Every structure is written in C-alpha cells, then in structure tokens.
Ligand SMILES: Nc1ncnc2c1ncn2[C@@H]1O[C@H](COP(=O)(O)OP(=O)(O)OP(=O)(O)O)[C@@H](O)[C@H]1O
C-alpha cells in the first residue's frame with residue numbers, strides 16, 4: 135500500500151468504536167462492530183430488517199426511486215438548459231422563475247408535495263426530481279455557453295445546418311459540463327431519497343429502514359444502513375467519474 | 390493569360406457598434422478583384438480589420454455597405470466554395486485528427502468509405518501520417534495547424550481564406566509550413582487569401598500583396614510580385630522586394646489611419 139496514512143484514521147476510529155462499545159456495553163447506543171457487520175455481510179437475509187425485506191431489497195427500492203426522479207430531472211433540465219444557453223430570449227423568459235425556486239431546499243418542498251401528490255411514490259420521486267433538477271440545469275446552461283464561438287463558426291463555415299450544429303458541436307462540446315451536472319445532481323438526489331423515504335406511508339427503502347430500525351432500537355441495523363447508503367453513493371460517484379475520464383478526458387487534457 | 394476575375398469585393402465597409410453604443414469603423418471601402426488561383430496576401434497592422442474582411446468574405450458577417458461576388462453570385466451567407474482557416478485555435482478537442490479532417494465531409498454527407506479515402510489523401514498532403522488517431526491535445530501547434538489546413542482542403546473549396554494561420558509558430562516551423570502551403574497550392578490550384586502582418590511572409594508567398602492602412606482599414610497599395618517560386622529568402626532579389634514593400638507601407642498614406 136502506497137499511502138498507509140490514508141487508512142490510518144478510519145482504522146483508528148473503528149478500534150476506538152469497538153473498545154468504547156465493549157466498555158459501554160449498550161447496543162442501543164453503540165452496537166458492537168460484529169453486530170453491524172452481521173447485517174452488512176448478509177445483505178439478502180431478512181432476519182435483521184423487521185419485515186421490510188432484505189438490505190438488498192431496501193437498497194433496490196431506493197435506487198429505483200432515485201433513478202425515476204433523476205431521469206425525469208435530466209430529461210427536462212437538459213433540453214431546457216440547452217435552450218436557455220443558446221437563446222437569450224428563452225433565458226430571459228425562464229431565468230427569474232429559476233432564480234426564485236433554486237434556493238429553496240428540496241426538503242422544504244415536502245409539505246406542499248404531500249398536499250399535491252399525497253402519500254406514495256409520486257411524492258418521493260418529486261422531491262428527488264427537485265433535488266437533481268437545478269444542478270443539471272445550471273451546468274447545462276454553463277456548458278452550452280462555454281462552447282467556443284469558433285467551434286460553431288467552423289461548422290457554419292463548412293455548411294452545417296441547425297441540427298448538425300446541435301448534434302456535432304453544441305452537444306459534444308457541452309457534454310463534459312452537462313455530465314458534471316448529472317454527477318452533482320445525482321449526489322443531491324441521493325441525499326433527497328433518504329430523507330424523502332421518511333415521509334409517512336413509505337414501507338421500504340434504505341432511508342425508511344434506518345428510521346424504522348431506530349424505532350425498534352436496532353442501532354446496529356441503523357449503522358449498517360448508513361454504511362450501505364454511503365457505499366452506494368460512492369459506487370455511483372465512481373461510475374460517473376469513470377465515464378467522465380473515459381469519454382470526456384479531452385476537457386482536462388486540453389491546453 | 391490570367392483567368393477572369395473570380396472573387397470580387399465591391400466597396401466593402403464595416404462599422405461595429407460597441408456595447409456602449411460607440412461606432413467603430415473597422416473597414417472602409419475595400420474594392421478588390423481576385424483572380425482564379427491567385428495567391429493574395431493581406432498585409433496590415435493589428436486591428437486594421439483583416440479578420441473582419443475575411444469573415445465578411447466567408448459570409449460569417451455582413452458588410453455595412455458593399456457586396457461580394459464569387460463567379461458572379463452574391464455571397465451573404467457561408468458558401469461551400471469558400472472555407473476559412475481561423476486565426477485562433479479551432480480544432481474540435483473531442484475529435485481525433487481523422488475525425489477533425491473529416492468533419493466537413495461528414496456535414497456534407499459524404500459516404501464513410503469515400504470520406505476515408507479523402508482523409509487519407511490529405512493526411513499525406515499535410516504530412517500527418519502516424520497521427521491519424523491522436524487527439525488535438527497530443528499535437529504540437531504546428532501539427533494542429535496542419536490539421537486545420539487539411540480540414541479546410543478536404544471539402545475541396547475553390548477559395549481558401551487563411552487568417553494568420555502560422556502567426557503563433559516559431560520561425561522554422563513557419564517557413565516549413567509556408568513551403569508546404571505553396572506546394573499544396575500548386576497541386577490543388579485554389580484561390581488563397583492569406584492574412585499576415587509579416588512582410589517577409591507576404592513577399593515569400595504572394596502573387597499580389599494588398600497593403601491595408603491602420604483602422605479603419607483601406608487598401609493603400611497593391612503590389613504585384615511575379616518572381617518565380619520557390620523564392621529564396623536569402624537572395625538579394627528577395628531583400629530588394631522586401632525593402633520595397635517596407636518603404637511602401639511606411640509611407641504616410643499607408644501608416645496613418
Ligand atoms: N464583433 C465586434 N464588435 C465590435 N468591434 C469589433 C468586432 N470585431 C472586430 N471589431 C473591431 O474591429 C477592428 C478590427 O478587428 P479585426 O479583428 O478585424 O482586426 P485584425 O486586423 O484581424 O487584427 P489582428 O491582426 O490583431 O488579428 C478592431 O478594432 C476590433 O476592435
């Protein structure tokens with residue numbers, strides 16, 4: 135291992151945790167590592183999760199929700215962002231509304247969401263949508279505006295019409311920045327899904343699981359759920375970064 | 390016998406209105422007839438409107454007054470026969486060398502197979518064999534300009550507009566590319582309008598040197614240069630012509646706005 139120091143603190147924390155847990159000897163406050171690991175290492179077992187399905191089932195429920203909300207946000211924010219980035223008129227029309235809505239935290243939408251969509255998946259998906267929407271939109275606008283004028287003029291000079299300009303210059307040129315927006319948007323959406331699963335009427339999902347487990351005093355399940363949430367979050371981020379490096383490497387290598 | 394006039398500029402002026410609303414006159418009544426297969430160098434100080442003029446010829450900007458004709462047809466929008474090589478770096482960084490050169494062909498829906506043959510030909514002409522699949526960030530400045538030249542040539546225009554294409558290069562690379570450009574020009578027989586502010590470059594390349602005044606650019610001299618190519622920069626003859634051009638551009642009517 136090249137950077138031993140990198141892992142020093144986490145290991146120290148785990149040791150301190152285990153010693154303290156043994157000392158306190160109260161699983162309702164600080165469960166032992168073994169009991170947390172038992173949950174994590176048996177992700178398909180239903181014994182720990184009090185009838186909510188296995189850890190995997192709960193993760194699946196959360197991932198499906200986030201994908202729905204996230205994809206919906208992308209499908210709306212990207213075309214809108216391209217329109218706003220390309221046309222001063224479209225920008226002027228939408229910008230004020232966006233500036234007003236943008237600072238409202240996604241979770242502040244919860245009560246209104248419940249009033250509109252009642253209890254159920256629609257409400258959760260809507261909260262995720264709100265969370266992912268603005269990062270994707272703002273990055274798309276930035277990406278399109280960051281297109282070098284010369285790139286478009288070369289294309290026009292060589293006879294590109296509007297559709298070719300979009301497909302061969304605007305989209306590929308803005309793609310790295312749009313992708314950054316998707317990555318950031320996904321991160322926000324992942325935070326939102328956990329909190330949105332605390333809405334009444336939910337019966338599954340990692341967010342639901344950790345709150346439900348707390349109500350039953352199963353703190354080891356709470357911590358295991360948190361670890362799972364963190365790992366899945368990192369997993370998606372790594373995936374996004376991998377694609378970024380593979381397809382959009384030119385942006386950072388460009389001089 | 391020279392060919393009949395091919396590209397004609399009639400009384401071109403351009404006035405920009407800045408953000409603050411001031412009027413900036415960038416070009417003033419430019420008239421010029423450029424013959425088929427002629428190599429024209431536009432020589433003028435920075436800011437005199439050289440880029441502006443090329444953009445107008447390319448149909449990317451409209452002149453405030455005047456008109457452009459190519460073979461008798463008015464130019465008021467980009468025309469497939471007129472291709473510009475930009476002053477600033479203009480390659481698509483997400484495309485390989487091959488994909489950059491083939492860009493114009495792609496736009497014109499040339500079938501893939503034919504496209505590859507054309508790309509291959511121009512890769513050879515500009516000497517980029519071995520770099521077909523490199524990205525622009527992997528190339529030196531000189532190689533990038535070769536790609537830009539190949540991209541423009543690939544669509545086989547009749548007029549090539551070159552805006553200080555070698556301005557950012559060192560003297561050696563610059564001389565080399567000038568030689569190669571002449572070879573390409575002799576092979577492909579295009580009309581070339583080449584912008585430069587180097588007297589040396591103009592004397593080396595041009596059939597005719599068009600000298601512009603400082604802003605607003607007007608034509609103050611047109612110097613014909615018909616000594617045979619390749620011209621020897623170290624010869625006394627070359628030095629004389631250079632001297633002559635320098636004298637002309639330093640006279641008050643050319644050096645004052
Ligand atoms: N879009 C524009 N809006 C306002 N002014 C402009 C615009 N484009 C050019 N100008 C002005 O017109 C003048 C001529 O510009 P141009 O770029 O044609 O000069 P140039 O001869 O190419 O100079 P250089 O050798 O430095 O490239 C400059 O004073 C410039 O400020």
Ligand SMILES: [Mg+2]
Nearest residue numbers: 439440476552
């Ligand atoms: Mg210029």
